[in-house]
Amino acid sequence: MTTAPGGVRASARILARGDGRGGTALPVLEGEGPLAVRRTRGSGGEARVMLVGAMSGPLGGDRFTVAADAVGGARLRVGSAAATLALPGQDKAAAHYDVRLTVGDDAELHWLPEQLISAGGSDLHVGTRVDLAAGARLLLREEQVLGRSGEEPGRLTSRLTVRIDGRCVLDQELACGPGTPGGWDGPAGLAGHRAVGQLVVVRPGFAAAPPVARAFEEGAAVMPLAGPAALVTAVAPDALRLRRLLDGALASLD
Template identity: 40%
Template sequence: MAQEASARLVTEQASARDGSVRTRLRVLRSSWPLMLRATSLPGPGPLTGWVCRDAPAACVHLAAGAAGPLGGDRLRLEVDVRAGSSLMLGEVSPTLLLPGPHGEESHLDISIRVGAGATLAWRPELAITARGCRHVTDTRVVLEDGARLLLREEVLFGRQGERPGSYRQRLRVRTPGGPLHDQELGVGPAAAGWDGPAVTAGHRAAGALLLVDPGTRRTTDTALHSPDTALMTLSGHAVLFSALAHDTSALRRRLDHALGRLLTVPPEKPAVTTPEAVTVSS
């Protein structure tokens, strides 16, 4: 039997008794099989330092309460990171996308808003497209002025020794200045030529990092360029790193390496204004 479920997460900036600023979970509501759980931040590191740069962050993980999604399931996740707050959002385990009994598509709709001056690090775990699945993930992100975003994606095309099912994922990011990023990936039987040289070139895993950070320079780090990777600079102090690999271990190494380098880019230096010469006549 197909399932419908939704989860909603809202954070806001709050003041502690000592006058310091922190992030508070205002709404944490979920239903089986989408289960949201407040967790502790990971230990010190580039990502923790980045997400807590402006304010101590909250940390939440999404746990699957059942296998799947299965064909026919419709799941929805809504995230609202309100002005000035910071959130690290992750998943407990990889997602195995499975076929349903009637050949229907499963859907995961993700709606994210990051308020003015707020920060979100969204790190879903690996999505595995099992043989026979038909799945669509649609992620829409709205960034307000000064918002920061780190979004990581990883997908494995089929389990060991099997052809993948049909999988489509679309990511759209909008800023106050208009659309920033709109990309769709389709693999499997429903996407002709998906494993050709113009898409995955026979690789079994793909991933990407999207970093939007008005506080840093856009990077052209040549160490992140290789035959199986690409680094693109976007408008609004944003960069997109994409990688292909023959297995998930190699993919994760490439993404981890890129993440470390992207998060250690020096802050953008403010423009230096040279005073104009003043002529004094006597």
């Protein structure tokens, strides 16, 4: 970790590899500063890792990077101990949080962090890039909450890119909060909702039997992607309702 006038620079890395006996080894489990990583009790052949916020942030000017790789038949589940809270800092520059995920053939990654909360006055750019082999499996959840209770949100820009076997199947960006161009909070955007989220589900079986595009309850939709993958998107008035919508839509895919 380094601290400079431009903010804190910190990174974490997780490498999961099949151990050849039906389990998953973690030969690399590294974190620094605000990005602490801890192994927790898994089940079956799955390894579980928790991201633990050891400091507040990201604050203005901070740059965080998290990389997770699952290869060689590994089964990896990554969560977080608490929500991530984007806050304003003394540095007025935007903060950056980059996530890089790689999943190899016959490997599986569940990326399930808690919500990202965009506090008033903050400015955060989140970039998530996922690269999967043709036989990989993925469950990725992103949830953003715009402002704390009774608070206007900060500015949040979030981009998600997913590639399967070198082909891009999803590349989308969401920008919201003060100063964002366009009507992000209007009828064509979030329509006054303060929680927004999505799931990306990649399963080789979807190649032969892709999910059907449909609405799921009020505020959520399921859409097949151009690959063995599906996208669930949802908006809700709060984080609790958002999680229920995403969990319900995911269960409907089974």
